[in-house]
Amino acid sequence: MSGPLRGIRILDFTRFQQGPFGTVQLADMGADVWKVEQPGGDPGRTLGRHVGGYSSYFESLNRNKRSLCIDLSQAAAKEVIYRLVPKVDIVVENFRPGTMDRMGLGYEKLSSIHPGLIFASASMFGPEGPRGVDPGYDTIAQAAGGIMAFTTLDGETPHGIQGGMADQTGGAMLASSILGALVHRLRTGEGQKVDVSLYGSQIAIQGIHVSRAWTEHELEPPGRSSGVLSHRSLCLDGKWIAYGFLEARHFPKLLGALDLESLGKDPRFATPEARGPNHGELIELLDAQVIQRPAGEWVKQLREADIPCSIVQDYEMIRQDPQAQANGYVHETEHPVWGQIATQGLVATYSKTPSEVRSHAPVKPGDSSAEILREAGFSENEVAALRATRAVIGGD
Numbered sequence: 001m002s003g004p005l006r007g008i009r010i011l012d013f014t015r016f017q018q019g020p021f022g023t024v025q026l027a028d029m030g031a032d033v034w035k036v037e038q039p040g041g042d043p044g045r046t047l048g049r050h051v052g053g054y055s056s057y058f059e060s061l062n063r064n065k066r067s068l069c070i071d072l073s074q075a076a077a078k079e080v081i082y083r084l085v086p087k088v089d090i091v092v093e094n095f096r097p098g099t100m101d102r103m104g105l106g107y108e109k110l111s112s113i114h115p116g117l118i119f120a121s122a123s124m125f126g127p128e129g130p131r132g133v134d135p136g137y138d139t140i141a142q143a144a145g146g147i148m149a150f151t152t153l154d155g156e157t158p159h160g161i162q163g164g165m166a167d168q169t170g171g172a173m174l175a176s177s178i179l180g181a182l183v184h185r186l187r188t189g190e191g192q193k194v195d196v197s198l199y200g201s202q203i204a205i206q207g208i209h210v211s212r213a214w215t216e217h218e219l220e221p222p223g224r225s226s227g228v229l230s231h232r233s234l235c236l237d238g239k240w241i242a243y244g245f246l247e248a249r250h251f252p253k254l255l256g257a258l259d260l261e262s263l264g265k266d267p268r269f270a271t272p273e274a275r276g277p278n279h280g281e282l283i284e285l286l287d288a289q290v291i292q293r294p295a296g297e298w299v300k301q302l303r304e305a306d307i308p309c310s311i312v313q314d315y316e317m318i319r320q321d322p323q324a325q326a327n328g329y330v331h332e333t334e335h336p337v338w339g340q341i342a343t344q345g346l347v348a349t350y351s352k353t354p355s356e357v358r359s360h361a362p363v364k365p366g367d368s369s370a371e372i373l374r375e376a377g378f379s380e381n382e383v384a385a386l387r388a389t390r391a392v393i394g395g396d
Helices: 016-028 056-062 076-088 107-113 137-145 164-187 198-205 207-214 248-257 261-265 279-290 295-304 316-320 322-326 369-375 380-388
Strands: 009-012 030-035 065-070 090-093 118-122 194-196 228-235 240-245 310-313 330-335 339-344
Touching: 009 076, 016 030, 016 056, 016 065, 016 118, 016 164, 056 339, 076 107, 076 194, 076 380, 090 164, 107 118, 107 137, 118 164, 137 164, 137 295, 137 330, 164 198, 164 261, 198 207, 228 248, 228 279, 240 295, 248 261, 248 279, 248 295, 261 279, 295 310, 316 322, 369 380
Parallel strands: 009 030, 009 090, 030 065, 090 118, 118 194
Antiparallel strands: 228 240, 240 310, 330 339
8 A cells, every 4th residue: 555644544434425535535545444334335336326337426435445344233243343443543434423322333432442543423513502413415514504595596596516515525624634633643642533514514615705794894895805807708619718816916917818908008997996896897898809719729828928727627628638637636447347437536646655546446345344354353264254144244
C-alpha cells in the first residue's frame, strides 16, 4: 500500500453515500478499509445500476476497500467485531443514531475494548437536540440545511442542487474530522467519538451565505463593497464559457480580452461604483460580443490576458480534458468483470507519500472476509466455523 495513511486500519460500517464517501477518501490516502457489509451487501449496491449489473455509484464510493460480510444478528458475529476492534484505529458508521448501541457496538462498548479507538458517526441532524435520533438522507439535508430554499426553480418552488451533493459534502467533512481526531490520537494516544452530520455540513458549506443572512447590517450598494464580475455567456458554437474576476482592477484586462476596450471609457462602466447600477446593461453588451465567436477562441484570449475562465464542461468533456488527465483527476481501469470503467481520480497529490487507486470496489459482499479474519489472527478452523454458520459470509 501507499499514501499518507498507510498502516491505518478502518472498520467501516457505513453504507449508501455519506459515510462511504468519507471512508473512500481515507482509503485513497492509503488506509486499509475493512468494509462491513450485511448479508446481501450494502444497499448502495442497488443504486446507479447499469445494464448488466455494474453500479457506477457503488464503484465510485467503495474502491480501495475490502469487504467483510457479516451477520450481526448472530452473537458469534458480534464476537468477531470485538476481536477485530483492537486491530483497527478507526470505526466509522452512519446508521440511525442509537443503532450501534442497540447492537452492542456503540462507542462506550468498543472504546472499553480499545481505549485509543476513534469512533466516527455520520448522522443526519447531529447527536444532540430534539431531532438528534431522526433518520435522513441527502434530500432531507438539502431541505433542512437551506440550500433547497436558496436554489429555487421559479423564485418559489424549492429545488436544491445536484442529487447527492449533501451526502458528498457531509462525507468530505467526515473524512477531515476523522483526520483531526487521528492527529490528536497520534499526539496523545487518546481516542474519542466524532460526529459529523449532514445538517451541520450543509450549514457549514454555505457559511458565507448564512452569515450574510443572519447579520442585521445592510449590504453596501453594488459596486461599493467590491468590483466582482462573474458571468457565463453563450458562444457561436453553442458552448458556454464562464469568466470574471474578484478584484476591480482586472476589469480593463477583461475588456481587452473581449475586444471591448471602448467600454472602459463609457461613464456607465468606468468605475466599480458606476458599474453596479448599470450591471444589466454591461452583461447585455458582453453577451452580444461573446456570441459572435466560438468558445475556444474566447478562452484563448482570456487566458492570454490572465483572466479566470473556462468552457462550461460536461462530464465527457472532463474525461477528455488534458488538464484533468495530467493531474490524475480521471481514473480509468480494466475491471475484471465489467471491462473498461472510469471513475473520479485522486483529489490530492503528495510529494513524499503518493496515493493511488489500488483496487476496484468489492465485486461481491464478503470478497475479503476470510482474508481479513486471517490477518486479524483468526485460525483456519475459526474462519471455517464462522463461514459454516454464516455468521461470516464470503471469501475463500
